[in-house]
Amino acid sequence: MRLPRLVRTxxxxxxxxxxGLFAAAAFAFLAYIYIATAGEAARAADAAILREARxxxxxxxxxxxxxxxxxVIERSSSTRPFLYLVMDAKGQPVSGSIxxxxxxxxxxxxxxxxxxxxxxxxxxxxxxxxxxxxxxRLPGGELLFVGADVGEAQGYVVKIVNALWGAAALVxxxxxxxxxxVARDVSRNMNALTDVINAARxxxxxxxxxxxxxxxELDELAAGLNDMLERLQRSxxxxxxxxxAIAHDLRSPLTRLRARMEAALIETEAGRGDPEMALxxxxxxxxxxxxxxxxxxxxxxxxxxxxxxxxISFDPSExxxxxxxxxEPVSEEKGLDFAAELGGHLSLRGNRDFxxxxxxxxxxxxxxxxxxxxAVMLRVRRRTSGEIELxxxxxxxxxxxxxxxxVVDRFxxxxxxxxxxxxxxxxxxxxxxxxxxxxxLELDEGPGAFDGKGPGLRAALVLPGG
Amino acid sequence: MRLLIVxxxxxxxEAMSRGLTEAGHECVVAPDGEAGFNxxxxxxxxxxxxxxxxxxxxxxxxxxxxxxxxxQTPVLFLSALGEISxxxxxxxxxxxxxxxxxxxxxxxxxxxEALARRRETGSVQTLLRVxxxxxxxxxxxxxxxxxxxxxxxREFQLLEFxxxxxxxxVTRTMLLERVWxxxxxxxxxxxDVHISRLRSKIDKGFDRPMLQTVRGAGYRLEA
Numbered sequence: 001m002r003l004p005r006l007v008r009t010x011x012x013x014x015x016x017x018x019x020g021l022f023a024a025a026a027f028a029f030l031a032y033i034y035i036a037t038a039g040e041a042a043r044a045a046d047a048a049i050l051r052e053a054r055x056x057x058x059x060x061x062x063x064x065x066x067x068x069x070x071x072v073i074e075r076s077s078s079t080r081p082f083l084y085l086v087m088d089a090k091g092q093p094v095s096g097s098i099x100x101x102x103x104x105x106x107x108x109x110x111x112x113x114x115x116x117x118x119x120x121x122x123x124x125x126x127x128x129x130x131x132x133x134x135x136x137r138l139p140g141g142e143l144l145f146v147g148a149d150v151g152e153a154q155g156y157v158v159k160i161v162n163a164l165w166g167a168a169a170l171v172x173x174x175x176x177x178x179x180x181x182v183a184r185d186v187s188r189n190m191n192a193l194t195d196v197i198n199a200a201r202x203x204x205x206x207x208x209x210x211x212x213x214x215x216x217e218l219d220e221l222a223a224g225l226n227d228m229l230e231r232l233q234r235s236x237x238x239x240x241x242x243x244x245a246i247a248h249d250l251r252s253p254l255t256r257l258r259a260r261m262e263a264a265l266i267e268t269e270a271g272r273g274d275p276e277m278a279l280x281x282x283x284x285x286x287x288x289x290x291x292x293x294x295x296x297x298x299x300x301x302x303x304x305x306x307x308x309x310x311x312i313s314f315d316p317s318e319x320x321x322x323x324x325x326x327x328e329p330v331s332e333e334k335g336l337d338f339a340a341e342l343g344g345h346l347s348l349r350g351n352r353d354f355x356x357x358x359x360x361x362x363x364x365x366x367x368x369x370x371x372x373x374x375a376v377m378l379r380v381r382r383r384t385s386g387e388i389e390l391x392x393x394x395x396x397x398x399x400x401x402x403x404x405x406x407v408v409d410r411f412x413x414x415x416x417x418x419x420x421x422x423x424x425x426x427x428x429x430x431x432x433x434x435x436x437x438x439x440x441l442e443l444d445e446g447p448g449a450f451d452g453k454g455p456g457l458r459a460a461l462v463l464p465g466g
Numbered sequence: 467m468r469l470l471i472v473x474x475x476x477x478x479x480e481a482m483s484r485g486l487t488e489a490g491h492e493c494v495v496a497p498d499g500e501a502g503f504n505x506x507x508x509x510x511x512x513x514x515x516x517x518x519x520x521x522x523x524x525x526x527x528x529x530x531x532x533x534x535x536x537x538q539t540p541v542l543f544l545s546a547l548g549e550i551s552x553x554x555x556x557x558x559x560x561x562x563x564x565x566x567x568x569x570x571x572x573x574x575x576x577x578x579e580a581l582a583r584r585r586e587t588g589s590v591q592t593l594l595r596v597x598x599x600x601x602x603x604x605x606x607x608x609x610x611x612x613x614x615x616x617x618x619x620r621e622f623q624l625l626e627f628x629x630x631x632x633x634x635x636v637t638r639t640m641l642l643e644r645v646w647x648x649x650x651x652x653x654x655x656x657x658d659v660h661i662s663r664l665r666s667k668i669d670k671g672f673d674r675p676m677l678q679t680v681r682g683a684g685y686r687l688e689a
Binding site for chain 1 (some may be wrong): 550646650651652653656660682
């Protein structure tokens, strides 16, 4: 079962493809060699036969038939590599080294013939060797045949061809073996990755691929896979944490709502109490919960996202002017001195709505906690570091230094703020907005304690300038 | 008013239909986008209330198809998706308003009535008149009983919105979205303070107050 799977792997199939291509190329190469060498050998043999035949014709022309006969007899017994046959006008052999002409029908002028020559080899075995020959009719009507054994030349071609076939066979065997080896190696590494993916698919997000340290593309793939799993694991853990937190956060207001409704029901049954009042109260509670839920969800989403969605470039001074305009009446009504110091024409890239909401939350807090007669100042400026600061400073009680980190956590409300409305999510959202823009929320002391008031709070949303 | 509610959550559409019927409107309910498309095609409605995410044909696609066919009935999208991109997508598809779930019922009624009214007025007006209150949109002047009232730019916009929706309840969220163009709920009563400032300008010295507070909903400008 191992092999078929191996055969299905990409590297093995690539190997087969290359082997196929190589075989085709080798075959074309062989064909070319064969045609070139075999053709050349035949041509060379033909030329030699023709030269020999011409020299014999010359003998005939000078000395007549008898001289030719003598020459053929003499040459037949020499070591010349030719076959001779002299025949009379009727085709009857007269002299020569072969008994019968391989040319079947005696020609009027001349005729070429290819034929096989059966010989007894040195070791006694009979071999058939290819031969060529030319039969000519002499001016006196007699026939002269001159042939040659081309087996010697063709033998080389055959040897070369055989050698090439052998080499091709060797290449195919080695290629297949190499293909199997590469395919097994690659598939072993791929299997390791596939195992990790399958484990992740079955829910084990802690699975990681092992890097071989080769620094090749497989290692790159494994590193990419590990990175992806890492992020996935982190983001799922984040979501789970947010989900747990939301469930926890909604539990207490739900419990409170339930208790109030139960009390109202008992009172109504007893003929006391006001059902309409109870319903209104329940509705208010539900609205409060929905608001809380919305805020928690917004914070969780911002925390889960790598960066805030829908970012655009805008002037933060202009945005702050709008929010200031929204809050100015309410702070004046509370008897606060409201001032805005906006360093015009700055540029910031971010989600306008979230930043507006963050700024509104800061102003909300300032207006809520600063006692009448105090002051609230909104300020937008570019720091020398290039960062954009949107800050709200008030003269309220401030936040003790020890609590400044904690107060940003969700649902944390300090002792002296218990009676003010709100769920303790305002600063958490501001911090989440800041982080989603690559910035931070800074909390500091305000202008300082004065006349039994203060020391105040300076809350600054510090964002990278754009 | 005749309203078409296209919502796949049967409980939600039932509650909506009950409340809107109680408020004096006639409601038809369609359980999915396809049924909604057919119903909107056949019946004459004043406002379509469309849930964004539904089986078969989602709300955005349904409204896009209706608009392509030249159907101009105002559409209020309801959605659990409240991010700006979702809102923009809904409005681009041909929605006229976008309400994020969960919402207060008063909010839904106020928005439906505002949409129906917008259809009636239609053409461009340069002079708004509600009772003895007049607003000249070109001269940027406001008079009550001929007496000029000096308003800040934002107060002018606020009053313009209230006058365009005179006689209807408008919620604080509607004002925040339409007049200030913010899509979040401030915790403090910022809108109330703006309203009371405006009220002191247009109602002070007159025996009958026009700008009224509607309990549990918002405000209403009465002639």
